[in-house]
Amino acid sequence: MSRPEIGVYLPQMGFTFDDLLHRTRRCEQLGIDSVWIYDHLYGPGVPDYPSLEAWTLATALLCRTDRIRIGHMVLCNQFRHPVVLAKMVTSLDQISGGRLQLGIGSGSYADEHQRAGLDWGSFAERSERLGETLQILHQAFDNQRIDFSGKHFTVRDFPIKPGPARSPRPPIVVGGVGEKYTLPLVARYADVWNVPTYALGELEHKLQVLRSICADIGRDPDSITLSIEAVMALAPDDAALPGVRALAEKRFGIPEFGLKEGGLIGTPTAIVDRLGEWIELGFGQIVLFTHDRGSDETLELLASEVIAKL
Numbered sequence: 001m002s003r004p005e006i007g008v009y010l011p012q013m014g015f016t017f018d019d020l021l022h023r024t025r026r027c028e029q030l031g032i033d034s035v036w037i038y039d040h041l042y043g044p045g046v047p048d049y050p051s052l053e054a055w056t057l058a059t060a061l062l063c064r065t066d067r068i069r070i071g072h073m074v075l076c077n078q079f080r081h082p083v084v085l086a087k088m089v090t091s092l093d094q095i096s097g098g099r100l101q102l103g104i105g106s107g108s109y110a111d112e113h114q115r116a117g118l119d120w121g122s123f124a125e126r127s128e129r130l131g132e133t134l135q136i137l138h139q140a141f142d143n144q145r146i147d148f149s150g151k152h153f154t155v156r157d158f159p160i161k162p163g164p165a166r167s168p169r170p171p172i173v174v175g176g177v178g179e180k181y182t183l184p185l186v187a188r189y190a191d192v193w194n195v196p197t198y199a200l201g202e203l204e205h206k207l208q209v210l211r212s213i214c215a216d217i218g219r220d221p222d223s224i225t226l227s228i229e230a231v232m233a234l235a236p237d238d239a240a241l242p243g244v245r246a247l248a249e250k251r252f253g254i255p256e257f258g259l260k261e262g263g264l265i266g267t268p269t270a271i272v273d274r275l276g277e278w279i280e281l282g283f284g285q286i287v288l289f290t291h292d293r294g295s296d297e298t299l300e301l302l303a304s305e306v307i308a309k310l
Contacts, residue, residue, distance in 0.1 A: 004278075004310075006033050006307050007071075009229065010293070011037065012037050015050075021060075021064060023294040023299070030300060030303035039075045042112060055075075058071070059095075062095065063096070069099045071102065073175065073287060074174070076108070077126070077130045082133040082153055082155075086136065086146065090163055098165035103192075104137075104172065104175075105174065106123070106182070131185050132152050136148050141169030144161050144162075145158065175227075183210050184213055186224065191225060192225040197256065198258055225284045225285055226283040228278055228283050228286050230262035231262055232291065232302075233290075244265075244291055247291050264288070268309070279310070
């Protein structure tokens with residue numbers, strides 16, 4: 001059983017840049033593989049909380065660290081024209097020495113679009129746009145040139161130079177579990193498939209659906225890295241567990257966070273056992289919310305008593 005990539009998700013609402021830089025550097029010092037942030041114009045449901053813009057933040061964190069990978073879970077395809085996005089990705093991948101994690105999705109929060117006057121559209125329309133963006137990104141990374149004509153985007157003989165630092169491209173992470181639109185895009189274009197917290201209760205079913213779609217189009221499903229996103233409530237010992245559980249339920253108790261379905265509430269031994277079940281299912285990337293938003297104590301416990309035991 002090989003160890004998967006372990007990342008920490010640090011949604012940036014309410015954090016200063018110094019808060020986030022400290023947590024990211026601590027993850028790097030501890031050997032945690034990656035840090036992930038969200039791509040929203042404000043924290044969903046809390047528009048008046050401070051929240052740093054996602055691409056600016058990732059750039060700043062990558063420029064002030066040395067080894068850790070930084071990504072978005074996930075970029076909103078609605079916010080950036082795909083040609084501009086391709087230039088942003090290749091530039092930041094070069095600047096960071098290949099440490100950018102490219103997560104992208106069709107968009108998940110209508111309110112910020114409506115307040116800002118940005119186009120939202122139906123899920124089908126957003127999925128169409130995402131599919132075209134994924135094709136454009138593949139061209140940009142593989143050929144360093146885009147020539148594309150679609151329903152939503154038309155690009156004529158556009159150079160993307162320099163190309164990405166990694167060959168053939170930064171792995172493209174697509175998040176979501178929709179069987180009609182999202183999973184077919186994963187099967188065709190993604191290097192990594194991320195299962196969001198809200199779908200943890202359907203994990204094995206969604207895996208079967210993805211494998212079936214891959215079979216239909218002739219893609220080896222093992223060529224897609226499986227990724228999972230989950231809330232972890234990690235307690236140092238049994239005495240601390242009730243308090244840790246209570247804080248996790250307060251912050252992440254709504255069904256969308258899948259706290260119960262994820263089953264990551266306990267001491268390090270219990271967490272290692274549960275992560276082991278996902279590794280046995282084939283998951284090669286695990287991205288963790290922490291119950292206390294990345295305190296030093298929890299990050300140190302994660303590194304020394306969980307990651308070290310996997």
